Amino acid sequence: MVRLVKGSGIPTPVGTGSPRLLIDAEDVAPGVTKVNLRGRLDANAVLAISPTFDRIARTQAQLIVDLSRVSFIASTGLRTLISAAHTVASRGGSMVFLEPDASVESVLITSGADVVIPIYQDLASAICAVSIDGGEEDDRPASSLPFSLQVDRSMRGVARAGAWVDELAILLNLSQRAEYALRLCLEELVTDIVSNATPPPEANASAISLRLVAEPSRLSVTVQDQCAEYNPLQAGDPATAADQSGEGGIGIGLIRQHARDLTWSRVGPVNRVMLTIPR
């Protein structure tokens, strides 16, 4: 059943002959809404669908965003979708992406949007994911604030990450222990990537993305780069490093002592390290 969303009198995409909607919504399972987006989600299209999308995000708890007919997505589009996902999460719901094509998926991954909004390739898995997540309302954080920063893949970038920690410590009123752990993990990880990862051939892919989600009891941190496949967590043994003039694995050993849930993954063209820090 296709249920057109109220107020979807939306401008038609440029260059198409007949008027058509860029957004509609339908129920695909009890309590689960699928939002279908279409066309090129450039800045104008995003502006056009935002009110409708926001309204859906404020009223639905289990949301699947079908991207199968989206051919392009702009960064402003991602911001809108991520902010909608946080709206949904703040009400104990969850939101996932369905079936982005390869080029859209690569944008979602390199921007880190898929950390906040997981990607599924078939409807059944997507329904299952939002149903499980959205059901456990009591376990979900009442509010989680996202922050992100891009830094140069250089020692100046390491320093910039440190300045970011200064800001976050004030904004989030971090305990001294949490601030120390965050500063240490970011400094060590970014330094390690700058020193050891092989830079990408494309000059515009040389940044390191930092993302932090502040939940009531912990900070969830993601650090990603687009270097060649490189896992900083596999660096040398920390116990022996101090005796070798402080090279190598000291930093990673320190991260292990200050962070939890430490993982590395290769996602498409991206190296992604995730960790959490108790607040």
Add this chain to the structure above:
Amino acid sequence: MRMVTEEVAPGVTKANLTGRLDIGGTQEIDLPFNALAGSQRALIVDLSQVDFIASLGLRLLIVGARTVQRKGGRMVLLAPPIAVEAVLISSGTDNVVPIWRTLDDAVAAVRG
């Protein structure tokens, strides 16, 4: 990051570090600290006013200690805050540069 030196006993120099030994802080005192390490045989590094250290800062201390030791001298660390001390110990840095809690003990240790 600031570094101020004082003579706390005949032939014994204490370097008082203040601030964060993060990448910026470490770079700021890198040269003066290495120069100090190269010119002293009995060096106490007072960390009581240092509220952060990570591997870049550890490297500075370890290289400094090695520099002093190569001339037959001694370097020790004095009174780091708990979070800093935890990093010094878990990284094994205290095996290279011993940590002392009181100035008297530190002076006795560098005099040998």
